[in-house]
Amino acid sequence: MATKKALIVGATGLIGGYCLQALLKDPAYAGVIALVRSPQPTTHLKLKTVYARFDNLEPALAGIEVHDVFCCLGTTIKKAGSQQAFREVDFTLVLTIAELMRKKGAIQFLVISSMGADKNAKVFYSRVKGEMETALKHVGYPCLRIIRPSLLLGSRKEFRLGEKVGTLLTPVLQLLLRGPLGKYQPVQAEAVARFMVMVAHQEPSSGVHVYESDMICRPKGMKRQKDQK
Incomplete structure (x- = not known):
C-alpha cells in the first residue's frame, strides 16, 4: 500500500508538467502536492495544489510534510530579465525550498540541474547551476539526486532559439554524438x-548521486552515475 507523499515545485514548466503526470501514475505515492504560482489544469484524486508567492514560501508550506521533493524549477536570463533575477530562481529559490522542506522532515531531494554545471565555470549559467548543486549538498538530505540533462526537446509555451535549433538538428546530432559524446545529445x-x-526509487537511497544526460535514455547506464559523499 502506497504511503509516501511527494512535493513537486515547477509543475507548470516543461519537465515539471511531465514529472507531475509521472508522479500521479506512480503507485508508490499516495499523494502529490504541487507548489505553483499560477493555475495549472491538472486534477487528480492524489493531487493537492498549493498556490504561493515564491518570495513568501513558509506560510504556503506550513503543515506540508512529504518524503520526496522534486524540484523542476528553471528559467533563462532572457526570461528572468537579468542575471540577478535568474540567480534568484535557479539558486536562491531552489535552496530555500530545499532548506524549508528538510526542516519539515523530507528525506530525499531530486533536482534538475544542467549538463556542464560547475561552480567554477566561466559561463554564468553553468556557474550558478554548479553553485546550486554545491549548496544543496550542505542542506543535510539523507539522499540528494542531481539530474543534469543536455539541451531539452519538447513543446514550450515560450520560444527558445537554442532548443528550436536543437530539435531541427537532432537527427544529425544523434549520428555524430555517440560513445563518450552521447551525453551531449x-x-x-x-x-x-x-x-x-x-x-x-533506486538504490542506494542515501548519499549524493549525479546523473549525466546520457544515462536518461539508457537507465542501465546508471551504474556509471557519480556517487559523491
Whole structure:
C-alpha cells in the first residue's frame, strides 16, 4: 500500500508538467502536492495544489510534510530579465525550498540541474547551476539526486532559439554524438521527467548521486552515475 507523499515545485514548466503526470501514475505515492504560482489544469484524486508567492514560501508550506521533493524549477536570463533575477530562481529559490522542506522532515531531494554545471565555470549559467548543486549538498538530505540533462526537446509555451535549433538538428546530432559524446545529445523533456521519478526509487537511497544526460535514455547506464559523499 502506497504511503509516501511527494512535493513537486515547477509543475507548470516543461519537465515539471511531465514529472507531475509521472508522479500521479506512480503507485508508490499516495499523494502529490504541487507548489505553483499560477493555475495549472491538472486534477487528480492524489493531487493537492498549493498556490504561493515564491518570495513568501513558509506560510504556503506550513503543515506540508512529504518524503520526496522534486524540484523542476528553471528559467533563462532572457526570461528572468537579468542575471540577478535568474540567480534568484535557479539558486536562491531552489535552496530555500530545499532548506524549508528538510526542516519539515523530507528525506530525499531530486533536482534538475544542467549538463556542464560547475561552480567554477566561466559561463554564468553553468556557474550558478554548479553553485546550486554545491549548496544543496550542505542542506543535510539523507539522499540528494542531481539530474543534469543536455539541451531539452519538447513543446514550450515560450520560444527558445537554442532548443528550436536543437530539435531541427537532432537527427544529425544523434549520428555524430555517440560513445563518450552521447551525453551531449539533445534529450526529450518527457524522458527526463520519467527518469527523475524512476531514480527516486533506486538504490542506494542515501548519499549524493549525479546523473549525466546520457544515462536518461539508457537507465542501465546508471551504474556509471557519480556517487559523491
